Amino acid sequence: MLCGNRWVRVTQDLADAFQPGDSLIALQEMGELLRVSAADIKIADDAVSEASRAFAALTRASDQQISLFYEKFAELLSDDQLFRTVQIANEKDVEAALEKGRSVTRLRIDEKMRNDMVEGLLMWSRLDLARDHVMSTVEHVGWNVDVVQAPLGVVGFVFEGRPNVFADATGVLRSGNTVVFRIGSDALGTARAISQHMLAPALVASGLPEKAVVLIDSPTHGAGWALFAHSGLSLAIARGSGTAVAQLGAVARQSGIAVSLHGTGGAWMIMGQSARADDISSFVRHSLDRKVCNTLNVVAMTSDVSEHNVQAVLNGISTAATQRATRAIVHVRHTAQLLLSSCETPDNLDIVWSADIDYSREYEWENQPELALLFGSDIHDCIASFNAHSPQFVVSCLSQDQKDHDLVWRECNAPFVGNGFTRWVDGQYALKRPELGLSNWQGGRLLGRGGVLSGDGVHTVRLRAQQTDTGVHR
Numbered sequence: 001m002l003c004g005n006r007w008v009r010v011t012q013d014l015a016d017a018f019q020p021g022d023s024l025i026a027l028q029e030m031g032e033l034l035r036v037s038a039a040d041i042k043i044a045d046d047a048v049s050e051a052s053r054a055f056a057a058l059t060r061a062s063d064q065q066i067s068l069f070y071e072k073f074a075e076l077l078s079d080d081q082l083f084r085t086v087q088i089a090n091e092k093d094v095e096a097a098l099e100k101g102r103s104v105t106r107l108r109i110d111e112k113m114r115n116d117m118v119e120g121l122l123m124w125s126r127l128d129l130a131r132d133h134v135m136s137t138v139e140h141v142g143w144n145v146d147v148v149q150a151p152l153g154v155v156g157f158v159f160e161g162r163p164n165v166f167a168d169a170t171g172v173l174r175s176g177n178t179v180v181f182r183i184g185s186d187a188l189g190t191a192r193a194i195s196q197h198m199l200a201p202a203l204v205a206s207g208l209p210e211k212a213v214v215l216i217d218s219p220t221h222g223a224g225w226a227l228f229a230h231s232g233l234s235l236a237i238a239r240g241s242g243t244a245v246a247q248l249g250a251v252a253r254q255s256g257i258a259v260s261l262h263g264t265g266g267a268w269m270i271m272g273q274s275a276r277a278d279d280i281s282s283f284v285r286h287s288l289d290r291k292v293c294n295t296l297n298v299v300a301m302t303s304d305v306s307e308h309n310v311q312a313v314l315n316g317i318s319t320a321a322t323q324r325a326t327r328a329i330v331h332v333r334h335t336a337q338l339l340l341s342s343c344e345t346p347d348n349l350d351i352v353w354s355a356d357i358d359y360s361r362e363y364e365w366e367n368q369p370e371l372a373l374l375f376g377s378d379i380h381d382c383i384a385s386f387n388a389h390s391p392q393f394v395v396s397c398l399s400q401d402q403k404d405h406d407l408v409w410r411e412c413n414a415p416f417v418g419n420g421f422t423r424w425v426d427g428q429y430a431l432k433r434p435e436l437g438l439s440n441w442q443g444g445r446l447l448g449r450g451g452v453l454s455g456d457g458v459h460t461v462r463l464r465a466q467q468t469d470t471g472v473h474r
Contacts, residue, residue, distance in 0.1 A: 004028030025225060029250045036222045036229070044180075044226035047214045051154045051178040052232050054209035058176055059151075061208055063131070066173055069206035070125035073170070074118045076198040083114065089193035090163060097161070097186045103366050105291060106162040107186055113164050120167035120428055124174050127433070127456060131176040135461070142469025150462045151176030153234030156257075157436075158224040158248055160240035161186030166194055168436050170213055171455025177234075178212045182227060184240075185219035192217065221247075228252040228259070235458060237437050241265055241293070241362070249443075260453050263440040264391035265293030266362040267422035270382045270408055271301045272399030277312035279420075280398055284316025286421040287396075288369045289323070293438060294394050294416075294425040298359055300374040300382040303339065311343045313373070318346035320369050329365075331357050331372040339375060359389035379404055383411045393440035393451075394418075394425050415441055415451030427452040 001008050003026040014035055018024070021038030076082055090109045097104050133149040155172045159165040161184025169181045183191045195215045203210050216223050221244065228236045228251045236252040236259045238245045245261055252259035267287065271280065287296035299313055314330075321328035327348045332340065334353050345351060363370040376382040386395055394416045397408040409417055416425045427435025433454040439446060449457060 001026060001033065003031050003033065006031050008033055023226075023229075025229060025251055027247065027250045028254055030247065032247070034222075034225055034247065034251070036226050037220075040218065040220055040222035040226045043216055043218050043223050044230055047180045047216050048154055048156070048227070048230045048232040050211035051180045051214050054211040054214075055151070055153055055178040057209040058173070058178060058212055065206050065208055067125045069173065069202050069208050070121045070170070072205045073166075073198060073202035074121040074125070076202055077114065077118050077121070077194075082197050085197055086163075086190060086193045090187075090190040093161075093187055093189045100186075102161075102186055103364070104186075105366055106160070106164075107190075109163050109190060116428070117164050117167045121170070123428070123432065124167075124171055124455065127174060140472075142472040143465060143467040146464040146466070148462045148464055149175075149459045152458050152460045153177060154232055155179045155458055156227045156230070156233045156236045157181035158227065158236075158238045158245075159183045161188075163187050163190040163194065165239070166191075166199060168455075170199075171433075171436060172458050173208070173212060174455045175457075175459050177455075177458055178209070178214075180214045180216060180227060180233075182216040182218065182224050188217070188219055191215055224248055225251050228257065229255045231255070231257075233257050234460075235260065237453065238262065239437050260437050260439055261443065262293065262438055263393070263442045264360075264362050265295070265393060265440075266297030266391055267294050267394035267396065267425070268298045268300060268386050268390050269296060269396045269398055269422065270379065270386065270404075270412075271299065271305065271309065271313075272379055272397065272401055272404035273302060273304065273306070274400035274404070275309055275398040276400065277308045280309055280312035281316040281319065283396065283398060283421045284313055285319045285323075287423055288317065288320035288328075288371070289423065291363075291365050291369075292423075294423050296371055296422050297363055298372045298374055298390065300376060300385060302378050302382065303375045305339070305375070307342045310339060314343060314346060314349060317369060317371070318348055321348045324367055324369070326368045329363075329368060329370040331370075333357055333375070336373065336375045359385060360391070362391070379407060380411075383408060387411075387413050390414075391440045391442050393438075393442075394422050396420060396422050413441055413445075415439065415446070425451075427454050 023036040025034040094104050134146045136147045138145045169179050172179050228248050236257050238248040238261050241264045249259050249261045317328045329350050331352045392413045395412045395414045396418045397405050427433050436453045439451045
């Protein structure tokens, strides 16, 4: 079969599995063939159709009703008796994931995750409604034109397997949109419980359309592909990274649907000669408190770095490991042995010496911090390494020299640039808005928006002319 500019062989397994009503998606970017079953196509079509009808009905809902939805959702999530049903479902999800050898770091729902979800929902309830917001007005003699921010339509999400995405997904209602989302199979049981006991009752209690938020109740990847290929979507958002997310992005793009992807995670630090040792230890330590996309992945230093500053990096890593009662793994090239020879390696650090290191690799760790050290000839070399090997996501410059900070800002191709710890990159933490997704610049810079996509940022723009002089003409 011709797929883009290459021939792709249809395997016997694919041919045998194909049934009447199935669909075949040929990914031109990747040269892959994806079979979408008739059942998955129907699930996605029903969900998008229901959300489309809800979008039309949502235009008749008041601002107060939308705020009330978030308040009710938060109230039900705070109910200990109801929450116990969610915990029971989550415990089953966690147990099943562990049996499959999966990570459960972000799957396990605890009190902190619950509180963060409640805080996110209440934050949405307090935000000014963004529907039909007049962004600007152009005045003419006898008439004017309002530039109006307006609802976009149906937004499709595919989330990784973690239960706290409900607060994120429902954020699009704030700006008058509706949402269809699929959650990773590991968290599907938890998602069903939240949807049944909290989400659906909150929609009913507030008088919003019951299908304004639709959970695709399917564990298959095909349901996600069918969703992202549906012409009824106005925007497709895929959270997470890896091959699965790349496939989803390719499906949406060749279907003509605007898409927001996260991409690979992993933050970098670039350290100048003038960085202070105490600052370094603190920033490194607080960038390794847990493994998420903005966790420190590579520390880049110049080859003339001081012994004290290298020791500060090691001490910061060690402290982070100590706080987790574990050991840390640090990858270093053999060529840097002399630079570390005068340092004292903490007892809970395992230095892995290698002839070569893939600095583009994101270290996926559960409890044991893992990262790489890179030594460049100068700060320009460190910046070049960032642009060549990083996911072009988060970079932090540690230096007392403003010229270093200006250089990193100008030359590092990253949407998130800081001067301290890396874990600040989060919509709710940094911008006080629950995020729908973060995006790196691996696939290029983003048109007209930042790397944090928030619910009130999902909109279209309409022009509304108001004529006061009946004689105006061309």
